[in-house]
Amino acid sequence: MAEKSPSSRSPDAPRPTIYDVATRAGVSKSLVSLVLRGSSNVSAERRTAVETAIAELGYRPSQAAAALAGNRTGTIGVIIDDYRNLWFVDFLHGMQEVLAERGIRVAVADRSFNSHVDASPLEGFLAMRVDGIVVASEPSDEMGRGIGVPAVLAGNRLQQIPGADIATSDDRFGGGLAANHLLGLGHRKIGHVTGGGGSARERCEGFREALRNAGVVPVIVGDGGTSEQDGFRFTRQLLLTHPGITAVFAANDSMAMGAAAAIKDAGLQVPRDVSLIGYDNSPLASSNLLRLTTVDAVNGEVGRRAAKALLARFDGGQQDTVINLVEPQLVVRGSTAEARE
Amino acid sequence: MAEKSPSSRSPDAPRPTIYDVATRAGVSKSLVSLVLRGSSNVSAERRTAVETAIAELGYRPSQAAAALAGNRTGTIGVIIDDYRNLWFVDFLHGMQEVLAERGIRVAVADRSFNSHVDASPLEGFLAMRVDGIVVASEPSDEMGRGIGVPAVLAGNRLQQIPGADIATSDDRFGGGLAANHLLGLGHRKIGHVTGGGGSARERCEGFREALRNAGVVPVIVGDGGTSEQDGFRFTRQLLLTHPGITAVFAANDSMAMGAAAAIKDAGLQVPRDVSLIGYDNSPLASSNLLRLTTVDAVNGEVGRRAAKALLARFDGGQQDTVINLVEPQLVVRGSTAEARE
DNA sequence: GTGAAAGCGCTAACAC
DNA sequence: GTGTTAGCGCTTTCAC
Numbered sequence: 001m002a003e004k005s006p007s008s009r010s011p012d013a014p015r016p017t018i019y020d021v022a023t024r025a026g027v028s029k030s031l032v033s034l035v036l037r038g039s040s041n042v043s044a045e046r047r048t049a050v051e052t053a054i055a056e057l058g059y060r061p062s063q064a065a066a067a068l069a070g071n072r073t074g075t076i077g078v079i080i081d082d083y084r085n086l087w088f089v090d091f092l093h094g095m096q097e098v099l100a101e102r103g104i105r106v107a108v109a110d111r112s113f114n115s116h117v118d119a120s121p122l123e124g125f126l127a128m129r130v131d132g133i134v135v136a137s138e139p140s141d142e143m144g145r146g147i148g149v150p151a152v153l154a155g156n157r158l159q160q161i162p163g164a165d166i167a168t169s170d171d172r173f174g175g176g177l178a179a180n181h182l183l184g185l186g187h188r189k190i191g192h193v194t195g196g197g198g199s200a201r202e203r204c205e206g207f208r209e210a211l212r213n214a215g216v217v218p219v220i221v222g223d224g225g226t227s228e229q230d231g232f233r234f235t236r237q238l239l240l241t242h243p244g245i246t247a248v249f250a251a252n253d254s255m256a257m258g259a260a261a262a263i264k265d266a267g268l269q270v271p272r273d274v275s276l277i278g279y280d281n282s283p284l285a286s287s288n289l290l291r292l293t294t295v296d297a298v299n300g301e302v303g304r305r306a307a308k309a310l311l312a313r314f315d316g317g318q319q320d321t322v323i324n325l326v327e328p329q330l331v332v333r334g335s336t337a338e339a340r341e
Numbered sequence: 342m343a344e345k346s347p348s349s350r351s352p353d354a355p356r357p358t359i360y361d362v363a364t365r366a367g368v369s370k371s372l373v374s375l376v377l378r379g380s381s382n383v384s385a386e387r388r389t390a391v392e393t394a395i396a397e398l399g400y401r402p403s404q405a406a407a408a409l410a411g412n413r414t415g416t417i418g419v420i421i422d423d424y425r426n427l428w429f430v431d432f433l434h435g436m437q438e439v440l441a442e443r444g445i446r447v448a449v450a451d452r453s454f455n456s457h458v459d460a461s462p463l464e465g466f467l468a469m470r471v472d473g474i475v476v477a478s479e480p481s482d483e484m485g486r487g488i489g490v491p492a493v494l495a496g497n498r499l500q501q502i503p504g505a506d507i508a509t510s511d512d513r514f515g516g517g518l519a520a521n522h523l524l525g526l527g528h529r530k531i532g533h534v535t536g537g538g539g540s541a542r543e544r545c546e547g548f549r550e551a552l553r554n555a556g557v558v559p560v561i562v563g564d565g566g567t568s569e570q571d572g573f574r575f576t577r578q579l580l581l582t583h584p585g586i587t588a589v590f591a592a593n594d595s596m597a598m599g600a601a602a603a604i605k606d607a608g609l610q611v612p613r614d615v616s617l618i619g620y621d622n623s624p625l626a627s628s629n630l631l632r633l634t635t636v637d638a639v640n641g642e643v644g645r646r647a648a649k650a651l652l653a654r655f656d657g658g659q660q661d662t663v664i665n666l667v668e669p670q671l672v673v674r675g676s677t678a679e680a681r682e
Numbered sequence: 683g684t685g686a687a688a689g690c691g692c693t694a695a696c697a698c
Numbered sequence: 699g700t701g702t703t704a705g706c707g708c709t710t711t712c713a714c
Contacts, residue, residue: 017691028701033693041699060468064408065691068706073405074458083433084624089424093453100457105465108449112434116441117415124446127401232629254624261629283425283595288573288602289630358707369685374709382683406707409690 077125081137094303150313158198169297174328175206186339196224231258271337291334418466422478435644491654499539510638515669516547537565572599612678632675
């Protein structure tokens with residue numbers, strides 16, 4: 001009998017099941033299940049027999065069947081705002097780092113994701129029976145009454161979700177970091193281009209407060225938008241109405257890029273005439289074109305904390321919700337300099 | 342008896358099943374199943390009864406059970422290279438547009454996704470029993486022998502996957518577009534900063550060919566990298582070794598951003614001294630800082646084609662693989678100008 | 683139109 | 699240690 005390689009299995013042959021593996025290995029199906037789930041109560045011999053059979057058959061356990069029988073999917077759902085907001089990338093890696101030990105999968109959905117099928121990403125995940133949810137976006141109204149499964153809210157602490165833990169970078173602290181950096185360079189006439197979300201508000205608050213302690217009142221502009229275009233528009237306005245400004249803090253790196261354009265268009269130079277500081281430490285910030293001083297939210301750590309909080313709920317079910325605050329870090333590059341005169 | 346709102350269901354009460362819905366609506370479970378799947382063979386009366394019961398109970402069908410019983414998940418998996426390569430965003434939207442009519446879900450995974458649990462994103466999707474796969478990245482070795490389910494390869498046509506259709510933007514044509522634009526502006530001394538992947542190679546080929554037809558031979562640099570840093574590094578080198586160059590074509594907008602930095606550092610101006618053209622029409626290109634002339638791959642349309650190809654395989658199972666080529670479009674902004682002298 | 687019944691491929695008690 | 703036995707919550711013939 002010819003050895004059949006897994007990939008040579010004819011396309012419409014039924015997939016091998018745990019039954020087939022058991023037969024081929026000469027054991028029972030529950031023994032196969034045990035091997036699959038890494039039980040220690042299996043003799044080495046039989047274990048290898050099973051593993052060989054699995055390999056020969058090209059067997060892949062059905063997640064659907066496992067989820068149905070086991071009453072858990074081993075997957076947690078992450079709801080993000082927009083794929084273009086890249087902060088979730090580091091966040092996700094942080095999560096995976098700690099989820100690795102438990103073999104838990106992650107599924108990601110943005111707001112418009114599968115909107116043609118599910119009422120919302122949350123609905124989609126709940127139908128999927130995820131074991132937990134991470135809301136890495138502004139919470140939606142439907143979350144107001146809580147989520148039926150363990151949940152943590154990430155990247156935001158202005159809003160709340162009943163019963164959900166929180167893991168976030170301390171944006172308020174980060175705003176202070178930016179302020180103190182500019183202050184330390186001697187700046188006194190300072191503008192801030194802010195955005196709409198909870199993070200932007202926190203950053204703004206922290207920034208204002210730190211400046212206030214030094215007796216400085218910044219000029220603040222913005223109408224909610226957080227794009228490069230918004231940064232451009234408002235910085236231009238800022239420069240027009242307050243020509244004496246020597247430093248600008250943008251609520252994120254994209255807006256800082258827009259600010260850089262406005263500064264350039266005004267015939268000024270960064271950092272000679274105007275110091276510029278962003279937030280996020282995105283690839284934009286490290287680009288050679290901007291070499292932007294910025295604040296790093298350390299999102300990998302935020303992801304680690306979020307995952308740990310979720311695992312704690314899986315295990316223990318502690319009652320009171322905990323707030324994990326991660327301390328951001330200033331990253332100094334070439335876009336800030338001492339104030340002149 | 343008090344009306345129980347769905348969300349007031351106590352956290353560890355068992356989820357309502359199709360059984361509970363049937364009982365409450367006074368029908369059989371198969372009738373509920375029919376309503377769920379939108380069958381027309383149900384009287385309006387009973388349909389409303391079922392719908393009411395569903396709403397009252399806060400019932401959500403279990404995808405796991407449906408997948409197991411129905412032998413299909415109604416989900417297709419999309420494998421991308423890296424979340425930071427944003428071309429997949431428009432691509433995904435295009436896919437969803439056509440998948441909407443069929444109520445099919447999409448799941449996304451990047452290369453490192455769940456790497457702690459699955460051997461590869463492909464493995465993960467196969468274990469999940471997706472109904473189809475879209476490979477929106479360079480195919481990996483494991484795909485060399487084909488994928489067990491309907492598949493389409495997107496964004497690439499240099500490599501192949503046995504049995505998989507192809508949907509991609511015509512990168513070669515796009516390269517020609519860039520070349521002809523520069524040629525039309527009178528440029529003759531032209532540099533090209535290229536990258537490693539299949540797309541970059543195609544763009545390069547199309548670019549070279551169009552220039553050759555005009556008797557122009559470009560200076561080509563690059564070593565595989567495609568980041569802003571790579572664009573910076575190689576453009577600097579280009580400018581050093583070939584000071585007479587009046588135009589640069591970068592294989593993507595990120596590299597073009599790096600190129601812009603190098604040009605600026607060399608004391609030159611875009612577009613006065615050097616015209617610059619990118620590829621992708623990313624947010625970078627439309628930024629006020631770059632105002633970059635670029636080539637739009639029209640990825641939304643590529644996504645639509647990919648989804649259609651997959652649906653065709655679901656339905657018909659045509660045998661020969663088809664190649665869908667979408668024609669890119671030139672987007673002229675402020676970074677290109679007539680050659681001087 | 684509607685209901686009954688037989689699984690889908692697993693996991694988890696439990697008995698051996 | 700290993701095998702047996704029930705289901706998990708659906709879809710889907712097939713009768714009625």
